[in-house]
Amino acid sequence: MADKIFRVNMTTLTTSVEEVPAAWAGHGGRGLTSTIVAEEVEPTCHPLGKRNKLVIAPGLLSGTVAANSGRLSIGAKSPLTGTIKESNAGGTSAQFLAKAGCKAIIIEGQPTEDKWYSLAVTPAGITITEETKLVGKGNFDVIKSVNAKFESKVGVLSIGQAGEMKMAAANISVQDPDGGLRSSGRGGLGAVMGSKKIKFISIDPQDGTVEIAQPEEFKAANRAFAKALVGHPVSQALGAYGTNVLVNIINESGGLPTKNFTQGQFAGHESISGETMADIITQRGGKVKHNCHPGCVIQCSQVYNDAKGNKLTSGIEYESIWAMGADCCVDNLDQIAEADQIMDDIGIDSIETSVAMGVAMEAGVLEFGDGAGILRILREEIAKGTGLGRIIGNGTGSVGRSFGITRVPVVKNQAIPAYDPRSIKGMGITYATSTQGADHTMGYTIATNILNVGGQLDPLSKEGQVELSRNLQIATAAIDSTGMCLFIAFAALDDETCLPALIDLINARFGIALTGDDVVNLGQYILKTERKFNIAAGFTEADDRLPEFFYDEPLPPHNVVCDFTGEEIDTFWNF
């Protein structure tokens, strides 16, 4: 069965199943969401209005047994940044969508009545049902209720209260294999889903499967690919400590943004490190290793229990731990895990929200270190949509504007994540030039700046950083199209068998003959397509800049400032 486009019009409450246009056929994941958004969405439209579209696409390899191929891309014009946006997450939905024969879901329009709906995806298409019972509920209630309707496993995408309230930091939650949540976190896509009055989407592939054009070649390529992944030391560290292995590493580098980006090291780093977390998890009978989607061989997720041995949260990432930990000076992992669980339930991005809390602390709303205060604000203000809750729930830039704060770590209004651009200069280029606002996943120069993957490049020197970020952003855009987890990049950068095996997987899946050059061209095409959208939306080089306080305030311990000129940053686009 050839893949189809499943289209939903929320104004007319009608759906259709369409052939895939030839120009979209070679695309998947981010390449497809960005192509469709660029083609069908007016760049200047209001992101929460009827002209925006929400596009959901599995990757080119999703639904196959290829290792680590379970990432789902969701795209739209972002209400947080105003740019084009693709946010991807693990969970089971990418694989189920692909098995249902769905190349992409395009959700357009907006209900004219004040009613909520759910979408049910099967291989036959999509049905729309009015939803009343789950409106106002958190994601965990939604998932539980939706799963109870089905006999077999289904994928679930849902929004919590933050998405219903159209907060610009609202995410879209993606159910994982064990009823936990992964998040399409950045850019407020949950608000776009909320603006279309869709509370959840179920994905039941029934007996659908993905066809493999050359099964034997596919199996062989997958063996080589998985071997390369498993063998890389970073994969192994991620399995042992999760992404939180980075707390000690980034702290040691002096690039761990602390106390709303005033310091590069956090005195309490040991208390929140991956090593400490693994010890706590083990002591309390949680899971140190856990996969966010079937087929993952890295398993950087985990299950974190409370002191009584009950599950507190799962899939808690370095960036979330850093944001509430170092950036807000909270050195208590149990409070961070509890906040993580609440944010999953409300459906709000843990990076954006926690960095916003750091700015709110600078504004005097809370004291730095007040973890209990953060928990209170999450429960009593954000979940309930009070004035303060909306200020914080609309993100870091919103807090800065609301309180007249100038030290606001955002690019294109999106919070800068867990790597200070002054002392890890490659990340500064990625934050500034990314088509999607500050986002570490767009060009993760930590690999080469800090982890010595793909070579070595002094993080404190400007030399070579633009080229590094450019190459990684191009490669990342291509990887984000495959459905592959970005963490395959470590093996791809160091192990010469990895990338050819990935290309072999794609070729065997479709019976085609892509080359390495094709992959680079794909990445470049995606970045240029995204940038073209942004330019038409009104973005200029003036938006490709870091906030001025990074130029003014030297960051301890290295006492370095951002020193890229605008002209240097703009050379990024010389390709």
Added chain:
Amino acid sequence: MADKIFRVNMTTLTTSVEEVPAAWAGHGGRGLTSTIVAEEVEPTCHPLGKRNKLVIAPGLLSGTVAANSGRLSIGAKSPLTGTIKESNAGGTSAQFLAKAGCKAIIIEGQPTEDKWYSLAVTPAGITITEETKLVGKGNFDVIKSVNAKFESKVGVLSIGQAGEMKMAAANISVQDPDGGLRSSGRGGLGAVMGSKKIKFISIDPQDGTVEIAQPEEFKAANRAFAKALVGHPVSQALGAYGTNVLVNIINESGGLPTKNFTQGQFAGHESISGETMADIITQRGGKVKHNCHPGCVIQCSQVYNDAKGNKLTSGIEYESIWAMGADCCVDNLDQIAEADQIMDDIGIDSIETSVAMGVAMEAGVLEFGDGAGILRILREEIAKGTGLGRIIGNGTGSVGRSFGITRVPVVKNQAIPAYDPRSIKGMGITYATSTQGADHTMGYTIATNILNVGGQLDPLSKEGQVELSRNLQIATAAIDSTGMCLFIAFAALDDETCLPALIDLINARFGIALTGDDVVNLGQYILKTERKFNIAAGFTEADDRLPEFFYDEPLPPHNVVCDFTGEEIDTFWNF
């Protein structure tokens, strides 16, 4: 005594008196503030940071006896719009500054300590004093306290709580001749003053006077000029009913935005009209006519008493009455007058704040028509800086973003004032193209679209509106440089003796020989200087657009939508 530049550095807490650079010598008012901001402020700087500058300049004729020459221009990069900004107001400060020999005050830098200051201006320059007593106080307390320090009359500029809290709708208040307030309202300049930690500025001209190069010619020109002003019917209507004469006129035209811009006529218009207001004022012993600055021959201000005959507010404008009245559906003039007084005291723009209330009503924060609710929010939320207070105090766009509302009447994040751009199409061009966000005073096409001043142009047809707005915006920029009130424009458009008399006034004041062409060139230079700043700040043609709901929703009673294409709007800049 030749005029000087008075410069204040709030980082070093030092001041200086400087010669006027040759390139600035021919400028005054808006022409001077925009020239200085464009020359000295980095366009991409944070508007509340140390790189922004607040520039205060009397007009070319301020301090003379020329009729209506008492307007003061204040400029900076706006925290509300991110554009260059000039906001002008009446009051006594322009005349006193000019008499003190001050061509402009430039306030730069930012204190490093968390202390507040005041500035005292005399002909000798400026002194900086730490201020503690008045911090946290409203404008009326400030003015009372400052006046008590001086034996003779002084000018006072001050900020209220909104400016201290750096709210993006905060204004700078300018004392009028009777201890009332006029406001440099638009664009959040009060937040810039607050970011520099200046609570108030006193201006004591001592025995300073303005020299007139050709006194006899000046007197003759002033006679002719004043005669033209007084003789125009619009001047007379403004004297009789204030600017609020417009409620009935604009309602009749179908262009009175009502219930957050859903209708073009307000059922309660009679209750809030200028005619009703004049009756109430007369009954209660207030003043129907009042001048906001000495020498005004139009006298569109008034003193509005409460039912007991005590002064409730003064200088209440059509735009303020419209915004809380029609746009929020409040048909109670006493509530509107009370809100006006509170907004003056807090120091917050009555247009921006009231339009923000209308959007908050659409979001369900209040019911439409709930005037008591507005009063409560002003007193209990905005003045105290609660979460909701900060959302509203940061303006209309802030409310829209915070509550996920798409019907948000702003251009460049500044609230659209009291003339619906769908049924008065010339105003649509002014709002879209103004260098300063939506602002009726930038190119007041109401003159020709509605009042039949300067000809007649059908407000419902696109024909000729771009040219009309262009000509008016050029003329306005020039008028804003003279210190003249914009209301001289009615006479200037209809009476052929008026503009020559104004040019004669300038020539006699300085002993020069300007022509009508020079005035047009000046206006064009100002607009182009301002636009160049905005482009460098990152603005593009995509920002010169009206919100999409004006294109989608026909406005009763004419049931018309905005129908300008982007290309048509952009022809504005063809000069």
